[in-house]
Amino acid sequence: MKSIVQSEKRCYVCDVYGYLEEHHIFHGTANRKKSEKHGLKVYLCYLHHRDNVIGVHFNKELDLALKKKAQEIFEKQHSREEFMQEFGKSYL
Numbered sequence: 161m162k163s164i165v166q167s168e169k170r171c172y173v174c175d176v177y178g179y180l181e182e183h184h185i186f187h188g189t190a191n192r193k194k195s196e197k198h199g200l201k202v203y204l205c206y207l208h209h210r211d212n213v214i215g216v217h218f219n220k221e222l223d224l225a226l227k228k229k230a231q232e233i234f235e236k237q238h239s240r241e242e243f244m245q246e247f248g249k250s251y252l
Contacts, residue, residue: 164199164233165226172202173222181209183216185230186247194246200230227251 165185170177180203184195195201208222209215216222228251234243244250 161196161199163201165230166202169203171205171208173208174205176205180205183209185226191247198234
């Protein structure tokens with residue numbers, strides 16, 4: 161499924177075009193599949209995806225900001241209860 165968080169293929173954080181990696185906002189085996197199912201993913205450049213300082217997998221502030229944004233967008237089409245049932249908790 162296409163992203164419902166981002167429409168343009170560029171780094172969600174720094175707007176860079178070029179080599180990008182798809183990031184499933186809710187990760188882990190089960191949540192990755194749910195992120196894919198609902199389009200809760202963004203494109204990130206290598207640095208914002210995997211860098212051990214600013215990358216989303218190491219930067220808890222960025223990780224939480226993406227989760228909050230994804231939940232807000234999800235809740236435009238679904239309820240908070242549905243979000244919590246699908247992902248286990250609310251980030252808002």
